[in-house]
Amino acid sequence: xxxxxxxxxxxxxxxxxxxxxxxxxxxxxxxxxxxxxxxxxxxxxxxxxxxxxxxxxxxxxxxxxxxxxxxxxxxxxxxxxxxxxxxxxxxxxxxxxxxxxxxxxxxxxxxxxxxxxx
Amino acid sequence: xxxxxxxxxxxxxxxxxxxxxxxxxxxxxxxxxxxxxxxxxxxxxxxxxxxxxxxxxxxxxxxxxxxxxxxxxxxxxxxxxxxxxxxxxxxxxxxxxxxxxxxxxxxxxxxxxxx
Numbered sequence: 001x002x003x004x005x006x007x008x009x010x011x012x013x014x015x016x017x018x019x020x021x022x023x024x025x026x027x028x029x030x031x032x033x034x035x036x037x038x039x040x041x042x043x044x045x046x047x048x049x050x051x052x053x054x055x056x057x058x059x060x061x062x063x064x065x066x067x068x069x070x071x072x073x074x075x076x077x078x079x080x081x082x083x084x085x086x087x088x089x090x091x092x093x094x095x096x097x098x099x100x101x102x103x104x105x106x107x108x109x110x111x112x113x114x115x116x117x118x
Numbered sequence: 119x120x121x122x123x124x125x126x127x128x129x130x131x132x133x134x135x136x137x138x139x140x141x142x143x144x145x146x147x148x149x150x151x152x153x154x155x156x157x158x159x160x161x162x163x164x165x166x167x168x169x170x171x172x173x174x175x176x177x178x179x180x181x182x183x184x185x186x187x188x189x190x191x192x193x194x195x196x197x198x199x200x201x202x203x204x205x206x207x208x209x210x211x212x213x214x215x216x217x218x219x220x221x222x223x224x225x226x227x228x229x230x231x232x233x
Contacts, residue, residue, distance in 0.1 A: 034221070112161045
């Protein structure tokens with residue numbers, strides 16, 4: 001089956017530092033990747049859409065200078081939380097849209113990355 | 119914005135069928151109904167999707183009303199491992215030439231399966 005891997009799964013950082021989260025499609029090529037954020041006991045909120053080789057499209061209210069997204073290849077997208085603050089602490093989840101249908105699906109989620117900013 | 123309404127929580131006894139309802143009264147003609155679930159602290163997992171016909175796979179069955187304004191996800195024999203938040207989402211269907219994939223999650227239904 002199709003696997004989307006996120007790294008790191010957990011990260012703790014000091015306030016003011018930047019943190020990079022990677023999202024990789026391991027056995028398929030992803031034309032588009034999506035980033036979500038989820039606060040405790042809340043639903044997933046779409047942050048941005050990234051297409052390989054082009055700039056990301058951010059949802060309304062999401063600061064693009066705060067959450068830098070790079071989609072340099074068909075298998076890797078990165079989310080960098082710049083100058084992180086405690087309010088950025090959250091569960092960040094990516095999903096990848098396969099270029100070619102894989103099995104019975106075309107959209108696959110990573111296992112999430114939990115960011116804690118002290 | 120999420121275009122669906124789901125009950126916030128439901129309980130089900132292990133081994134019994136779990137029937138999770140979803141209202142999507144503003145669904146468009148080209149929109150499918152998708153179901154995902156999220157076990158605590160994990161990424162969402164795809165369950166099933168449908169357009170207007172009922173669907174069944176190894177995980178669940180999806181019953182869509184004739185007017186497509188509501189649907190029900192059925193887990194025929196719930197197990198403790200089925201305890202999760204279940205999300206019903208409407209979205210344009212699985213087309214390769216489109217810019218699909220942006221999902222807008224509602225609050226979902228917390229299903230608790232008890233022994």
